[in-house]
Amino acid sequence: MGGRQSKTAVLGVHPTPLIKTDGKAERRKKFRSLRSSGTLASFDGSLINETWRFTGGGKRIHNLKNSKSVAPLVEEIERLQRQHRLFKRIWQNNFSAPIEEKLKSGGIRVLDVGCGPGTWTIEMSEAYPLSSFTGVDFTPLFPQEGKPTNAKFIQANILDGLPFLDDTFDFVNMRLLVTAFTTAEWEQKVIPELIRVTRQGGWVEFMESDIQYYNEVVTIMKSKGIVTPINSYVPKSMEANEKFVEGVQTEEKSCFVGHWAGELGQMAVDDITKGWSAVKMPMSTLMKVKSHEYDEIVATFAKEVEQYKTYFKTWRFFGQKVVTTASSSITSPSQWQEQSQSP
Numbered sequence: 484m485g486g487r488q489s490k491t492a493v494l495g496v497h498p499t500p501l502i503k504t505d506g507k508a509e510r511r512k513k514f515r516s517l518r519s520s521g522t523l524a525s526f527d528g529s530l531i532n533e534t535w536r537f538t539g540g541g542k543r544i545h546n547l548k549n550s551k552s553v554a555p556l557v558e559e560i561e562r563l564q565r566q567h568r569l570f571k572r573i574w575q576n577n578f579s580a581p582i583e584e585k586l587k588s589g590g591i592r593v594l595d596v597g598c599g600p601g602t603w604t605i606e607m608s609e610a611y612p613l614s615s616f617t618g619v620d621f622t623p624l625f626p627q628e629g630k631p632t633n634a635k636f637i638q639a640n641i642l643d644g645l646p647f648l649d650d651t652f653d654f655v656n657m658r659l660l661v662t663a664f665t666t667a668e669w670e671q672k673v674i675p676e677l678i679r680v681t682r683q684g685g686w687v688e689f690m691e692s693d694i695q696y697y698n699e700v701v702t703i704m705k706s707k708g709i710v711t712p713i714n715s716y717v718p719k720s721m722e723a724n725e726k727f728v729e730g731v732q733t734e735e736k737s738c739f740v741g742h743w744a745g746e747l748g749q750m751a752v753d754d755i756t757k758g759w760s761a762v763k764m765p766m767s768t769l770m771k772v773k774s775h776e777y778d779e780i781v782a783t784f785a786k787e788v789e790q791y792k793t794y795f796k797t798w799r800f801f802g803q804k805v806v807t808t809a810s811s812s813i814t815s816p817s818q819w820q821e822q823s824q825s826p
């Protein structure tokens with residue numbers, strides 16, 4: 484999967500230079516003045532418009548007003564690709580909703596929201612070449628070149644509304660956005676927006692993980708009502724939304740963390756510790772600890788997962804959109820291309 488993504492594509496480089504007529508010196512001057520405000524040069528020297536900025540420590544984070552995510556961009560790509568492989572091994576497949584036959588027959592439209600580097604989207608588009616796939620993310624980590632012809636990527640923030648008509652997609656997928664939204668956003672914005680763009684009779688699926696780890700300490704905290712696991716609010720919000728057919732389904736798997744749990748456990752501890760290291764700058768500031776203290780905390784975590792046989796849970800929640808009126812008038816992918824509103 485990673486082999487498909489050229490270096491420029493991975494960085495989300497704008498294919499068309501925004502400023503073509505300037506001389507070299509002028510371009511350099513503009514580059515210097517724009518660098519800290521989120522505009523950068525691509526590898527060919529042209530200026531590109533980006534939605535990210537540098538932190539004090541020189542890491543890039545995105546620059547979007549209603550985002551809570553603080554992870555640096557490029558470092559995340561490789562980790563997310565490895566994370567995809569971990570969850571693929573745990574679940575043994577890429578989705579649970581009963582849409583395999585339709586995907587194989589072709590002509591159906593799939594949306595992946597918060598697609599990150601587009602690993603799921605591309606793998607699915609290769610597995611089902613007769614269906615169309617769209618990945619959306621507000622961070623341009625996804626490739627614009629070297630992708631299958633039935634896959635495309637669009638930059639958008641779901642909290643501002645998705646740039647698609649009602650009843651557009653047969654299957655809408657969202658994976659691992661547990662830290663991106665408040666419970667109110669899940670209920671009032673995310674779930675309604677995903678169901679809006681789903682066709683009547685189509686499916687919406689979430690794959691999420693708890694951000695809590697299970698061991699004795701967490702069990703005590705849970706008994707005191709301190710932690711709120713995602714499986715208590717996302718399916719409830721889906722059930723409460725009258726646009727879902729009754730009986731939203733939930734599936735659960737455990738992910739064991741640490742060398743004690745074999746190869747998958749090693750992949751999991753590697754993913755988690757690299758994830759914490761990727762957000763070292765903002766997290767150590769938040770925690771008011773020095774750089775080396777933060778590293779020690781991450782190292783202690785890695786030791787403790789072995790000692791306490793830590794694990795976390797990963798979930799899939801999926802439901803079907805009710806059919807209330809005649810089906811959407813958009814019937815073929817070519818019409819859809821004309822009607823979809825790219826930002």
Ligand SMILES: C[S@@+](CC[C@H](N)C(=O)[O-])C[C@H]1O[C@@H](n2cnc3c(N)ncnc32)[C@H](O)[C@@H]1O
Pocket residue numbers: 550552563564567596597598599600602603619620621622624639640641642657658659660663
């Ligand atoms: C942990 S990554 C998961 C990526 C991908 N779904 C996967 O499973 O590999 C979360 C992604 O959600 C994106 N994201 C977070 N909030 C978003 C929002 N409000 N709108 C669109 N994308 C968002 C982030 O930019 C990031 O790429």
